Amino acid sequence: MIAILAYGLSLVIFAKPYNGILNIIFTASIIVWSILEIFWGVNLFRRIFGALILGFVLFGLIMG
Numbered sequence: 001m002i003a004i005l006a007y008g009l010s011l012v013i014f015a016k017p018y019n020g021i022l023n024i025i026f027t028a029s030i031i032v033w034s035i036l037e038i039f040w041g042v043n044l045f046r047r048i049f050g051a052l053i054l055g056f057v058l059f060g061l062i063m064g
Contacts, residue, residue, distance in 0.1 A: 029053060 033049040 026053070026056060029056075 029049055029052055
């Protein structure tokens with residue numbers, strides 16, 4: 001759980017150069033991801049949100 005939160009914080013920090021909307025999406029997805037991990041801890045959630053975050057990172061790199 002701590003590793004996930006640390007990973008999320010690093011994503012928020014790296015998301016700073018991109019626009020505000022992307023940053024909000026990053027933050028919201030990280031919070032939801034953390035909550036799902038805490039309560040369920042199901043790998044499916046990790047895969048879905050991991051894919052979403054990877055998509056946003058790639059989108060941010062392309063647009064940036």
